[in-house]
Amino acid sequence: MTPALQSRADVFDIVIVGAGVMGATTALFLARGGQKVALIDRQDMFRAASGVNAGTLTLHMTRAQLIPHAIRGREMWLNSTAWLGEDVGALATPGLSMAFTEAEEELLRQRARVRQDMGAPIEVVSPQEAVRIEPGVNPTLRAAAYCALDGHIPAYRVGGAYARALRQAGVTIIENSPVETITHATGGGYDVRVSNRAQPVHGHRIVLSAGAWLEKMLGWLGYNIPIRCLINQLVVTETLPPVMGSVLSIANGLLSLKQFANGSVLIGGGWQGEGNIHQGGTRVIPENLRGNVRLAQYVVPRLDEAQVLRVWLGLESETPDAMPLIGALTPDDDAFVVGCVHSGFTSGPYMGRLLAERILGGNPDLSAFDPTRFSTPTATGPKS
Amino acid sequence: MFSPDFSPVTVIGGGIAGTTSAIALARHGFPVTLIDEQPAAGGQIFRAPSPYARKTVPPNHEFSGGDALRQKLAASPVNVRFSTRVWGLSPALTLDLIGPDGIDQLPPSTVVVANGATERFLPFQGWTTPRITGLAGASILMRDGGTLPGQTVVVAGSGPLLFSVAHQVLELGGKVAAIVDAGHRSDWLRLGAMLSLDPARLTQATSWMLRLRKAGIPIHHRAHISTAQETETGLLLTVSDMDHPERRHVYAAEATACGYGLKPTTLITRTAGVQHRHDPIGGYLEPVTDVAGRTSHPDLYVTGDAAGIRGMAVARLRGLITAHAIAQDRGGISAQTYETLTRAPLRQLRRLEAVSRRMLPLMNAGSAIPAHLQDETIVCRCERVKAVTLRSAIEAGAEDLNQLKAWTRCGMGPCQGRMCEDSARGLLTAACGNTPEEAGSFTARMPFFPLPLTAVTGTFAYSDIPLPKAAPL
Numbered sequence: 001m002t003p004a005l006q007s008r009a010d011v012f013d014i015v016i017v018g019a020g021v022m023g024a025t026t027a028l029f030l031a032r033g034g035q036k037v038a039l040i041d042r043q044d045m046f047r048a049a050s051g052v053n054a055g056t057l058t059l060h061m062t063r064a065q066l067i068p069h070a071i072r073g074r075e076m077w078l079n080s081t082a083w084l085g086e087d088v089g090a091l092a093t094p095g096l097s098m099a100f101t102e103a104e105e106e107l108l109r110q111r112a113r114v115r116q117d118m119g120a121p122i123e124v125v126s127p128q129e130a131v132r133i134e135p136g137v138n139p140t141l142r143a144a145a146y147c148a149l150d151g152h153i154p155a156y157r158v159g160g161a162y163a164r165a166l167r168q169a170g171v172t173i174i175e176n177s178p179v180e181t182i183t184h185a186t187g188g189g190y191d192v193r194v195s196n197r198a199q200p201v202h203g204h205r206i207v208l209s210a211g212a213w214l215e216k217m218l219g220w221l222g223y224n225i226p227i228r229c230l231i232n233q234l235v236v237t238e239t240l241p242p243v244m245g246s247v248l249s250i251a252n253g254l255l256s257l258k259q260f261a262n263g264s265v266l267i268g269g270g271w272q273g274e275g276n277i278h279q280g281g282t283r284v285i286p287e288n289l290r291g292n293v294r295l296a297q298y299v300v301p302r303l304d305e306a307q308v309l310r311v312w313l314g315l316e317s318e319t320p321d322a323m324p325l326i327g328a329l330t331p332d333d334d335a336f337v338v339g340c341v342h343s344g345f346t347s348g349p350y351m352g353r354l355l356a357e358r359i360l361g362g363n364p365d366l367s368a369f370d371p372t373r374f375s376t377p378t379a380t381g382p383k384s
Numbered sequence: 385m386f387s388p389d390f391s392p393v394t395v396i397g398g399g400i401a402g403t404t405s406a407i408a409l410a411r412h413g414f415p416v417t418l419i420d421e422q423p424a425a426g427g428q429i430f431r432a433p434s435p436y437a438r439k440t441v442p443p444n445h446e447f448s449g450g451d452a453l454r455q456k457l458a459a460s461p462v463n464v465r466f467s468t469r470v471w472g473l474s475p476a477l478t479l480d481l482i483g484p485d486g487i488d489q490l491p492p493s494t495v496v497v498a499n500g501a502t503e504r505f506l507p508f509q510g511w512t513t514p515r516i517t518g519l520a521g522a523s524i525l526m527r528d529g530g531t532l533p534g535q536t537v538v539v540a541g542s543g544p545l546l547f548s549v550a551h552q553v554l555e556l557g558g559k560v561a562a563i564v565d566a567g568h569r570s571d572w573l574r575l576g577a578m579l580s581l582d583p584a585r586l587t588q589a590t591s592w593m594l595r596l597r598k599a600g601i602p603i604h605h606r607a608h609i610s611t612a613q614e615t616e617t618g619l620l621l622t623v624s625d626m627d628h629p630e631r632r633h634v635y636a637a638e639a640t641a642c643g644y645g646l647k648p649t650t651l652i653t654r655t656a657g658v659q660h661r662h663d664p665i666g667g668y669l670e671p672v673t674d675v676a677g678r679t680s681h682p683d684l685y686v687t688g689d690a691a692g693i694r695g696m697a698v699a700r701l702r703g704l705i706t707a708h709a710i711a712q713d714r715g716g717i718s719a720q721t722y723e724t725l726t727r728a729p730l731r732q733l734r735r736l737e738a739v740s741r742r743m744l745p746l747m748n749a750g751s752a753i754p755a756h757l758q759d760e761t762i763v764c765r766c767e768r769v770k771a772v773t774l775r776s777a778i779e780a781g782a783e784d785l786n787q788l789k790a791w792t793r794c795g796m797g798p799c800q801g802r803m804c805e806d807s808a809r810g811l812l813t814a815a816c817g818n819t820p821e822e823a824g825s826f827t828a829r830m831p832f833f834p835l836p837l838t839a840v841t842g843t844f845a846y847s848d849i850p851l852p853k854a855a856p857l
């Protein structure tokens with residue numbers, strides 16, 4: 001590198017595109033590892049999935065194969081002071097997944113078994129035991145899967161904590177700056193073009209962590225990976241007297257229910273809204289709102305006293321095999337991706353740390369997440 | 385010529401503007417649905433009075449005007465959906481409703497937003513104690529409910545509602561302890577000089593002022609309520625001069641009605657993604673519209689006070705002009721017919737608007753109050769956030785309202801910031817020097833108001849829940 005270039009403010013060892021939990025954690029650990037890092041987002045940090053998610057730290061819903069990662073991620077959240085510098089309000093609670101029909105009971109046992117095998121401390125308990133653990137649940141349940149390791153975190157609080165930690169670690173945060181293209185720079189590295197800047201931001205290496213927007217971005221590097229965009233619905237109620245203490249779900253994974261310290265109840269579970277990621281704009285599907293809320297009220301009958309305060313939709317991405325994309329995109333080890341992690345908020349801090357470790361020269365096992373498993377880049381990769 | 389497009393039009397808001405517009409649209413041949421949260425049309429001013437109010441409140445303009453409007457509506461083919469509220473919408477203008485039969489959705493249509501104005505509240509020490517209402521709320525309570533907010537009332541805030549409410553208190557046999565106005569006396573005199581342009585308002589204002597003067601009610605200009613204290617029988621209110629805070633008066637009253645003017649209701653237009661601007665004179669956010677209510681959204685029109693506060697006479701004219709404009713935009717009438725139909729209303733509109741605009745600074749006279757709020761004053765009553773909390777978040781770098789909201793929860797509660805947004809913005813602009821545009825506004829969220837959970841669920845059995853297929857293992 002020439003000294004002239006070196007002195008330019010917009011040249012970085014690593015440029016990271018997308019400041020959700022994946023990109024921001026990667027940035028944090030890379031900066032602590034001595035790298036000069038820029039973190040770019042099209043809006044303020046943590047406004048997409050990482051700021052609007054349900055904040056369940058769950059092993060019931062995480063894909064079975066990701067349970068070891070989810071356990072580590074959950075621990076990181078519960079000890080956020082140690083690595084993020086402040087307590088973000090994560091709370092450890094038990095988690096109960098319930099079955100109300102015969103078919104659900106079968107599914108419950110099957111899912112519990114697979115998760116046990118992957119190291120989740122889940123056991124199937126009787127209805128009486130479930131009601132003892134959580135007196136507010138509908139006593140007509142047939143069985144419940146109990147997990148000692150569950151919990152939740154108010155997701156909206158996390159962005160501020162990351163902003164402070166990243167600044168302290170010396171990361172250059174470039175917000176409200178949509179990345180429009182990424183091209184190979186003459187002389188190596190990448191030029192990351194941002195819509196509101198005349199000059200590109202140059203990175204010797206890049207990390208793509210743009211969440212639901214990854215498909216398009218991977219396309220710039222010649223990858224053609226179809227990524228499904230889920231439009232997840234969440235519903236929050238006005239504050240209520242305590243009606244539950246654990247995180248509740250049902251066997252098929254389509255409910256997550258918890259009460260925060262202030263008394264509001266959050267209803268989620270991945271019911272879908274409508275929308276178009278490219279044009280923007282989402283829409284609540286009334287039947288899905290009704291279905292999700294009915295399910296919640298069935299599981300905790302006392303929710304009939306609640307008032308629905310807000311409904312919102314957030315975007316989550318999923319690969320064809322529903323497994324993450326984490327690792328190197330090029331043989332030169334100069335472009336990486338991290339994203340499409342199921343229940344990614346739970347494991348996010350751990351996934352980001354793993355990728356940072358990998359970029360810094362370590363050798364964590366990321367083989368199951370290899371982004372080249374779907375396609376090899378076409379010749380129409382980035383050009384200068 | 386193109387064949388006209390008579391696809392459906394939905395009018396949100398059955399006040400003067402919306403009802404006038406709906407009737408005119410139906411006359412042009414559109415299938416029109418009129419939605420309002422009230423059980424009948426009329427809006428804030430022409431609201432249908434309760435049977436009790438019809439007996440107790442002396443006959444007035446508002447009753448007769450409202451009855452005439454409701455009769456016209458009943459005689460029109462407009463499809464009405466009363467007791468129904470819009471709680472959300474998509475940018476394509478699908479409307480989410482809640483009505484007597486629970487939740488429901490209307491497919492995209494041309495939408496006329498005529499949901500009127502919202503009162504601006506500014507806090508003071510003790511404002512969350514009971515016995516304190518808004519001016520608009522007090523006015524509705526008295527005119528349409530026939531009930532006084534208290535036997536003795538301090539009427540405070542800014543704008544013409546002050547005098548209207550004070551007059552209503554007297555009409556119902558109550559006592560006004562004082563009128564406390566944030567505006568300058570000279571601004572009122574300047575407005576008075578213009579009222580010859582609007583004879584109806586002139587007559588009304590003159591009769592109110594004579595009555596108030598005869599009753600010997602003290603009027604404080606450039607003053608505001610700085611503290612309210614609850615006593616056994618009511619309230620002790622400290623009134624401070626805005627320019628000389630050491631000059632104070634204390635009044636005892638059973639209740640106080642306090643409001644700082646009106647602002648357009650923008651939840652719907654903001655959610656639709658329509659372009660807005662900050663009107664520095666009104667001190668509020670308004671959708672950017674042309675004279676006919678066209679917005680940056682091709683299928684969304686805004687009419688009446690929702691497009692900027694101009695009052696009821698203008699609202700009727702705007703409603704009419706918007707209907708004609710839609711007829712023209714959809715090929716129902718020619719440009720020439722549009723011109724013929726709107727010539728007289730437009731001329732009248734311009735004359736009346738000149739007066740209405742003069743009212744805006746009077747309504748916005750309290751704009752300096754938030755900057756001087758005492759640290760311990762609660763700004764956001766839903767989440768109980770105090771001024772000091774906001775000030776320290778601003779000091780820590782919160783530069784716009786949404787950041788302030790995320791950091792302090794100010795505006796996150798059931799009212800969506802309706803009560804605190806103006807004071808939070810005032811604090812923010814005063815503390816960090818940002819303009820109101822930079823401070824922005826709270827992102828609109830759905831539902832626009834809390835929905836009873838059981839209204840969403842309806843009655844159901846477990847087997848009625850359309851469970852999606854299981855998540856991946």
Ligand SMILES: Cc1cc2nc3c(=O)[nH]c(=O)nc-3n(C[C@H](O)[C@H](O)[C@H](O)COP(=O)(O)OP(=O)(O)OC[C@H]3O[C@@H](n4cnc5c(N)ncnc54)[C@H](O)[C@@H]3O)c2cc1C
Nearest residue numbers: 018020021022042050053054056179211314343344345346
């Ligand atoms: C409603 C909902 C509920 C959820 N609930 C849970 C839960 O309870 N528990 C759990 O563990 N997980 C949950 N998840 C999943 C979890 O939120 C995600 O897996 C995780 O947050 C993804 O993080 P990310 O960093 O990959 O993506 P994101 O947080 O989406 O971050 C991607 C960032 O990239 C930016 N970006 C995109 N395009 C560009 C561009 N061109 N230029 C610059 N920046 C760009 C975006 O603005 C965004 O900030 C939920 C998800 C949703 C949507």
